[in-house]
Amino acid sequence: MVTYFKLMKTTLLLMALATCASFTAQGQKSQVSFGVAAVCGMCEARIEAAYDLKGIVAADFDLETKTLHVVYKSKKWDEERLHKVATAAGHDTDTFKATDEAYANMHGCCKYREGGAACSGDEKERP
Numbered sequence: 001m002v003t004y005f006k007l008m009k010t011t012l013l014l015m016a017l018a019t020c021a022s023f024t025a026q027g028q029k030s031q032v033s034f035g036v037a038a039v040c041g042m043c044e045a046r047i048e049a050a051y052d053l054k055g056i057v058a059a060d061f062d063l064e065t066k067t068l069h070v071v072y073k074s075k076k077w078d079e080e081r082l083h084k085v086a087t088a089a090g091h092d093t094d095t096f097k098a099t100d101e102a103y104a105n106m107h108g109c110c111k112y113r114e115g116g117a118a119c120s121g122d123e124k125e126r127p
């Protein structure tokens with residue numbers, strides 16, 4: 001009986017190790033899409049630039065659908081923290097709100113809460 005338990009323990013340990021190894025080999029990448037409030041091309045550039053961070057593989061914002069797609073290393077990031085990268089740059093997401101301070105720091109034509117003032121000159125036109 002004692003031998004049997006020992007064998008069980010060893011088997012379980014080996015199985016656990018094998019599972020860990022296969023996760024590591026895949027690099028544990030995840031991806032997520034969520035809504036981010038934005039008005040113009042400047043917003044798009046600002047949002048994508050904000051995600052130029054360690055552990056983020058790719059960030060692509062679609063201005064037409066106002067959807068951000070992020071590929072990230074799940075070891076370093078989780079969804080809540082990814083949302084907060086956008087709010088720190090001044091952009092509300094579909095779950096979290098930007099602070100008034102971050103919002104106030106944005107360019108005037110990017111004020112999406114007031115419906116977005118008309119962008120002028122060098123920025124891309126609103127869709």
Ligand SMILES: [Cu+2]
Pocket residue numbers: 038039040041042043044109110111
């Ligand atoms: Cu803008």
